[in-house]
Amino acid sequence: MKVAVIGGGIIGLSSAYYLHEAGFEVTVIDKNDFSNNCSYGNAGYVCPSHFVPLATPGIVKQGLKWMWNSRSPFYVQPRLDMSLIKWGLKFMQIATPAHVENSAIPLRDIAILSKKMYEEWNAIPGFSFAYEQKGLLEIFQTDAGAEKCKHLVEKAHELGLTDTLLLNYDQLQAMEPQTKLNAKGAVLFNCDAHLYPNLLMNRLFNLLKDRGVHFVKDTEVVGFEKKGKEITGIKTNKEFYATDAVVMATGSWSRELAAQLDLDILLMPGRGYSITLENSPYKINYPAVLVEGRAALTPMDGNKIRFGGTMEITSTKTPPRMNRVEGLLQAVKGFYPEFDIPVPAIEKVWYGFRPCSADGLPYLGKTGKWNNLVVATGHSMVGLSLGAGTGKLVSELIQDKQPSMDIRPFNPDRFN
Numbered sequence: 001m002k003v004a005v006i007g008g009g010i011i012g013l014s015s016a017y018y019l020h021e022a023g024f025e026v027t028v029i030d031k032n033d034f035s036n037n038c039s040y041g042n043a044g045y046v047c048p049s050h051f052v053p054l055a056t057p058g059i060v061k062q063g064l065k066w067m068w069n070s071r072s073p074f075y076v077q078p079r080l081d082m083s084l085i086k087w088g089l090k091f092m093q094i095a096t097p098a099h100v101e102n103s104a105i106p107l108r109d110i111a112i113l114s115k116k117m118y119e120e121w122n123a124i125p126g127f128s129f130a131y132e133q134k135g136l137l138e139i140f141q142t143d144a145g146a147e148k149c150k151h152l153v154e155k156a157h158e159l160g161l162t163d164t165l166l167l168n169y170d171q172l173q174a175m176e177p178q179t180k181l182n183a184k185g186a187v188l189f190n191c192d193a194h195l196y197p198n199l200l201m202n203r204l205f206n207l208l209k210d211r212g213v214h215f216v217k218d219t220e221v222v223g224f225e226k227k228g229k230e231i232t233g234i235k236t237n238k239e240f241y242a243t244d245a246v247v248m249a250t251g252s253w254s255r256e257l258a259a260q261l262d263l264d265i266l267l268m269p270g271r272g273y274s275i276t277l278e279n280s281p282y283k284i285n286y287p288a289v290l291v292e293g294r295a296a297l298t299p300m301d302g303n304k305i306r307f308g309g310t311m312e313i314t315s316t317k318t319p320p321r322m323n324r325v326e327g328l329l330q331a332v333k334g335f336y337p338e339f340d341i342p343v344p345a346i347e348k349v350w351y352g353f354r355p356c357s358a359d360g361l362p363y364l365g366k367t368g369k370w371n372n373l374v375v376a377t378g379h380s381m382v383g384l385s386l387g388a389g390t391g392k393l394v395s396e397l398i399q400d401k402q403p404s405m406d407i408r409p410f411n412p413d414r415f416n
């Protein structure tokens, strides 16, 4: 049986992995050449700690304040676009304390499943990707940040992530003896891991190729051949591909493609930027999220450090904004005062588009309209973390097996 996976990011490749393992003939189609997409330049966190979705009451308030500051970490580019308006209204409507509460268990469960899958992959000979289980720091500078983190620790304990600790300044500084920190304290999430995304993506691509998965590069899917409730073929800007089942893993471009199947997927691209020091003169032991700075940094693959962040709800066609990169580096300097990182030339800055659903939860599952389609997109800030687990769930759905976890909160039809 043939399965076409559209999109060669971490969601598409992970799906291909488990579909191939289940015995399907798998073809992955991408409009690019499988060497860059959002799954490459991200911060590499595999993070059960991220059980709070993007849509929270706090981010709506903060976003409105930040809208006029072009360096701010969260920015919605105002424009008259019906899809943005629909997405924004739903985002604001759903960002309630109850939504945050209801999202915690599904986000935790899919992250834990995914982490287990990454651990299995990392043990496959020749398929290591600098995976490290060290934990993750969330560093705060203000009383408000401390208060927020105290609640986060309580919630983590309630969710069974009991190895989560609140550190005071001295305890935090002792963990990073090689550099000075400007902070009040931190949360240490011992449950989290990190990896080098570029290595993961390259090695996963090569492994799948060696195992016999077909890859079709530089080919854009533009439509579908349909018969009743079945999709029978994929139309591209080049050839036509007959298929028995389809996985839509097209990241930030999923809304437009889903519309070809009469599906209304509320989704916006959320651009983020990263800079990687390949041979860093600065040394850190732990990945860290800077709470008030809304930035992330990760030591990876030996001597590299990657700095990433900012959320810019925009179109995939707008050029990068360097003032956002300046804002990111300024935030890092505010927490790590010894880090003097010059703003790099624009071609040295990586950026990618997070597929942001309207409620911060993935769209993962079958739809009412099509029997042989699985939608797997909208993973927002945590697509890398949830990637391997999503792939496993996709394969179970295509096989009509009982999924490894309750995926009802991820129903792609939930806003229709």
Ligand SMILES: Cc1cc2nc3c(=O)[nH]c(=O)nc-3n(C[C@H](O)[C@H](O)[C@H](O)COP(=O)(O)OP(=O)(O)OC[C@H]3O[C@@H](n4cnc5c(N)ncnc54)[C@H](O)[C@@H]3O)c2cc1C
Pocket (backbone or CB within 6 Å): 006, 007, 008, 009, 010, 011, 012, 029, 030, 031, 032, 036, 037, 038, 039, 040, 041, 042, 043, 044, 045, 046, 219, 220, 221, 222, 249, 250, 251, 252, 253, 254, 257, 270, 271, 272, 273, 274, 308, 309, 310, 351, 352, 353, 354, 355, 376, 377, 378, 379, 380, 381, 382, 383, 384, 385, 386
């Ligand atoms: C700065 C930054 C830091 C981040 N840090 C983390 C982190 O630490 N941990 C974490 O879990 N997540 C992180 N993320 C988020 C994560 O990177 C994304 O959620 C994830 O990469 C999304 O994967 P994807 O496979 O859905 O999309 P993508 O990786 O974007 O892949 C989608 C693919 O679909 C292809 N495609 C689209 N439309 C078509 C079409 N019509 N025809 C053919 N091909 C098509 C595209 O070319 C692309 O290759 C970060 C993101 C950013 C920007």
